[in-house]
Amino acid sequence: GENVEQHPSTLSVQEGDSAVIKCTYSDSASNYFPWYKQELGKGPQLIIDIRSNVGEKKDQRIAVTLNKTAKHFSLHITETQPEDSAVYFCAASIRGDKIIFGKGTRLHILP
Amino acid sequence: GAVVSQHPSRVICKSGTSVKIECRSLDFQATTMFWYRQFPKQSLMLMATSNEGSKATYEQGVEKDKFLINHASLTLSTLTVTSAHPEDSSFYICSAPEVNPDTQYFGPGTRLTVL
Numbered sequence: 001g002e003n004v005e006q007h008p009s010t011l012s013v014q015e016g017d018s019a020v021i022k023c024t025y026s027d028s029a030s031n032y033f034p035w036y037k038q039e040l041g042k043g044p045q046l047i048i049d050i051r052s053n054v055g056e057k058k059d060q061r062i063a064v065t066l067n068k069t070a071k072h073f074s075l076h077i078t079e080t081q082p083e084d085s086a087v088y089f090c091a092a093s094i095r096g097d098k099i100i101f102g103k104g105t106r107l108h109i110l111p
Numbered sequence: 112g113a114v115v116s117q118h119p120s121r122v123i124c125k126s127g128t129s130v131k132i133e134c135r136s137l138d139f140q141a142t143t144m145f146w147y148r149q150f151p152k153q154s155l156m157l158m159a160t161s162n163e164g165s166k167a168t169y170e171q172g173v174e175k176d177k178f179l180i181n182h183a184s185l186t187l188s189t190l191t192v193t194s195a196h197p198e199d200s201s202f203y204i205c206s207a208p209e210v211n212p213d214t215q216y217f218g219p220g221t222r223l224t225v226l
Contacts (some may be wrong), residue, residue: 043220
């Protein structure tokens with residue numbers, strides 16, 4: 001089955017700097033790669049996703065890249081703000097099917 | 112985006128009792144829903160796939176007789192934790208894929224505490 005590895009487990013960046021979280025997946029059949037932000041005591045919120053037919057997608061300060069050959073995908077957050085502090089999960093799935101999550105990255109934005 | 116709700120948001124029960132958690136897709140129909148469990152400071156682990164009109168599919172290591180799933184309609188799936196024990200205390204989260212656009216949405220979660 002699918003296995004998703006996520007790094008780093010914890011990341012601290014100065015407010016205004018960029019944050020990068022990297023993930024790898026194992027199943028070449030996976031074609032949908034969402035990223036979720038989870039705040040304490042809440043369910044995960046979809047922040048951006050990418051499908052296997054594109055290599056990059058951007059939404060304001062958030063961007064995601066996908067390298068299908070290497071089975072790598074990454075989340076980039078620019079101009080980080082205090083409200084970006086949360087746990088971020090990458091995930092992989094075959095569209096419409098179960099989603100397999102990475103172990104999460106706890107992002108701290110330092111003042 | 113689409114909305115998925117869960118009820119209750121938190122529940123405390125005594126050991127040995129059963130607890131039912133509801134998951135609803137509010138503005139779209141979902142023939143499939145997924146149930147996850149999340150322990151503190153850990154990731155979401157898939158427990159089972161709920162299928163409307165047929166039996167749920169459980170992940171390896173998840174006891175189907177302990178975690179009963181019923182997908183009663185195209186907008187409702189329920190998870191019943193039977194004979195709950197303290198080790199079942201966890202954050203239970205459901206999700207539902209929306210076909211168009213092809214996106215999966217998560218509920219707000221249910222915090223279960225078994226005393």
